[in-house]
Amino acid sequence: xxxxxxxxxxxxxxxxxxxxxxxxxxxxxxxxxxxxxxxxxxxxxxxxxxxxxxxxxxxxxxxxxxxxxxxxxxxxxxxxxxxxxxxxxxxxxxxxxxxxxxxxxxxxxxxxxxxxxxxxxxxxxxxxxxxxxxxxxxxxxxxxxxx
Numbered sequence: 001x002x003x004x005x006x007x008x009x010x011x012x013x014x015x016x017x018x019x020x021x022x023x024x025x026x027x028x029x030x031x032x033x034x035x036x037x038x039x040x041x042x043x044x045x046x047x048x049x050x051x052x053x054x055x056x057x058x059x060x061x062x063x064x065x066x067x068x069x070x071x072x073x074x075x076x077x078x079x080x081x082x083x084x085x086x087x088x089x090x091x092x093x094x095x096x097x098x099x100x101x102x103x104x105x106x107x108x109x110x111x112x113x114x115x116x117x118x119x120x121x122x123x124x125x126x127x128x129x130x131x132x133x134x135x136x137x138x139x140x141x142x143x144x145x146x147x
Contacts, residue, residue: 004142006091007051008067008075011036019068024137027094027130033073043099047072048081048089049125057119061112065120069111072102072125076142081126088145093134095145099127 010019014037026034032045039045049072054065067075074091082089087098104120 002079003077004079005077006074006136006138006140006142007077009136009138010068010071010073010075012071013037019071021068024135025073026135027091027096027133029130029133032130036073043129044127045130046074046094046096046128047102047125048074048076048091048096048128049102049123050076050079050081052078052080053120053123053125057116057123061115061119063113065112065116070104070108070120070124074136082144083126088131089128090143090145092136092140093132094130094136095132095134096128097131099129101125102127 009022009025011022011033012019027046028034032039032041049070054067058065082098083101085098085100089096102125104117104124106117108116108120
């Protein structure tokens, strides 16, 4: 992931609340993003998606796919986000490890528009667990590490 950076960060305090854009987040090892709805869950700590994948989905859908409406926490500038369980990313001060691919939910058709769930299939990002705590700031570099 050469020259990949964090371009957007989003959190929501509860499952049904809208995502809100923030300039930085604290990722806590074994818990997730402080202040996010999934903080304290077992494995779904942080979700990461690529602007490249969202733009591909937009081409299929025929309209923009806003990153906050996908309900993912971190949007990176470009490239593919690792999907293989065990793969690791260093984002800012945090070390993340892939748990699984994030499946798009049917609610995307309501928030983005009909066909969004299908357009985002295999493009909806990846779910990570936080291995090492750290702060993630918009503009931070993203580095893929060996598992």
